[in-house]
Each structure stands twice: as C-alpha cells, then as structure tokens.
Amino acid sequence: MSDTRPIGVFDSGLGGLTVVHELREALPNERLIYLGDTLRCPYGGRSIDAIRTFSREITTFLMKQNVKMIVVACNTVSAVALQDVIEVAGNIPVLGVVGPGCRAALHTSVDKRIGVIGTKATVRAGAYGNGIRALDERVTVYEKACPLLVPLVEEGFAENKVTELMLEEYLDELVDFGVDTLVLGCTHYPLLSKQIHRVLGGRIEVIDSAWWTAREAKQILGDRGELAVEREGNDRFYATDMTEEFTRLASIFLRGQMDSVVEIDLHNELTEIQ
Ligand code: DGL
Numbered sequence: 001m002s003d004t005r006p007i008g009v010f011d012s013g014l015g016g017l018t019v020v021h022e023l024r025e026a027l028p029n030e031r032l033i034y035l036g037d038t039l040r041c042p043y044g045g046r047s048i049d050a051i052r053t054f055s056r057e058i059t060t061f062l063m064k065q066n067v068k069m070i071v072v073a074c075n076t077v078s079a080v081a082l083q084d085v086i087e088v089a090g091n092i093p094v095l096g097v098v099g100p101g102c103r104a105a106l107h108t109s110v111d112k113r114i115g116v117i118g119t120k121a122t123v124r125a126g127a128y129g130n131g132i133r134a135l136d137e138r139v140t141v142y143e144k145a146c147p148l149l150v151p152l153v154e155e156g157f158a159e160n161k162v163t164e165l166m167l168e169e170y171l172d173e174l175v176d177f178g179v180d181t182l183v184l185g186c187t188h189y190p191l192l193s194k195q196i197h198r199v200l201g202g203r204i205e206v207i208d209s210a211w212w213t214a215r216e217a218k219q220i221l222g223d224r225g226e227l228a229v230e231r232e233g234n235d236r237f238y239a240t241d242m243t244e245e246f247t248r249l250a251s252i253f254l255r256g257q258m259d260s261v262v263e264i265d266l267h268n269e270l271t272e273i274q
Helices: 017-026 048-064 075-080 082-089 098-108 120-125 127-135 149-154 161-176 189-200 209-223 246-254 266-273
Strands: 007-011 032-036 069-072 094-096 113-118 140-145 181-185 205-208 236-239 261-263
Touching (some): 007 017, 007 048, 017 246, 048 069, 048 075, 048 120, 069 082, 075 082, 075 094, 075 127, 082 094, 094 098, 094 209, 098 113, 098 181, 098 205, 098 209, 113 127, 127 140, 149 161, 149 189, 181 189, 181 209
Parallel strands (some): 007 069, 069 094, 113 140, 113 181
C-alpha cells in the first residue's frame, strides 16, 4: 500500500533546504511540506527557551498538514528542542539531523576522535558530543562553534578567500586535536564542503548529516510500511517572511528551483488551529 501523506520538514530558515535536496534524492516519491522560519532566523544565537517555543509552534502547524513524519532539518533545533517536537508530534516519527550525524561519525571514525562544527546553540547544548558518547563512551568529541560561517554562506561568500581564512581559523584547532572525522553540524555547511575538504587537506573524513538523515528517513518509513509508492502532487514550501534575498538563497540551498512559496503568519495559523 502507498502512504501518500506528506513528510513535514522544517528549519529556522532556508538552510534546511539542503536536507530537502537529500530527501528528494533518497525518496523521490515522497511529497514534502517545508516550513522555513525566515522571520525569526537565525536560531543559532538564541536562547533555549525561544528555540523550544518556535519549534513547538512549527510542529503544531505541520501536524495540521496531516504529515506522516517530521524531519527536523535544523541542527540547532535538533540539538536543543527535539524532545519538544516529539511531544507535539504525538505518535508520528520524528527524525532530527543530530542522531544520524552521530551514528555516521561513529561508524566512520577509526581513531575515535571526532570533531563537530555548528552554531553556538548547537555546541552549547553539546548534543553531538552527548549523542556520540552515548553510543560509545570511549570516543573523544571536540565541538566548535563557527558562528561566522552562516552569514558568509548567506552572503554568497562560499567561494571567497575570506571564507577560506575563516575556515582555517576555525578548523586548525580541530586538526591539532587530531580528529579523523568532522561532522558538519549545521544546515549551511554542506555548501562549504569543497572548501572544508581543501582546508583539511584530505586527511579527515567529512560527515554531511543531511545525507545520512535522508537515508534514515527512508529506513524509518520503510520499516513502518509508510513509503509512498508513487508521488501524488508537488512539494509545498512555506516561509514566515519573504525577503528580497529569498529566491537567490533558496536556489543555493536547494541546488535547484523552488516551485512556489507561500508566506504565512504562523501566529494567525496557530490561532485558527486552536
Ligand atoms: N539552521 C541552523 C542550523 O542548522 C543554522 C541557521 C541558524 O542559526 O538558524 O543550526
């Protein structure tokens, strides 16, 4: 039987479209409903309470769309508020990007020395370190906040010399620490993958959580007998604010064209739900 209910995906903004890109590759028959909270983005420097409140609101909205699963594309939300999403989602599965990233890193690292880069909130929560050590306590994890990388990517500076210098500044410490695996713990970093490989000089394995998340999502739906056998309808994109930059940024993250986007006022939507 084909389960044609959509998969709900959300992020603090547009970076989560890197996860949509991977989901589309791994699950071409699935219809996706994406919400980017562009009005309140970035979440990376915000308080835990704020991130938890936003995550609960967005999950309530997605549940109203009759989704069969929620993929939390945002590392910051996955690190800080996954439990809130699980609570609001009730009995549908919830998959954040942190878990798949942890499992992939552990599987890949030979020396059991793993580096993780992410936003300040992700690193402060220690979610990757805790997640990896819960799987194997012998692993040493070095987590590093890289707050300047998000704005550099959003300004279209991925290929710029300035970004390469920033990466050297951030990553040198991890290299000195002797990590053999580096987790890209932020939606934006897969877009810097080439530059990161260059700075690391090919000595370190790089884990893109988005790619692994898409594979785990497929596994979960398969195990539950909830895969769509054929696609019914187009993906739907919602944003809480449409800036002038929207189309340019969306196409960078999605690595393709976004069909159409609907701007929503989340508070109005939630009032209607109540
Ligand atoms: N989406 C966020 C993450 O993956 C990065 C942008 C933000 O700070 O909101 O952590």
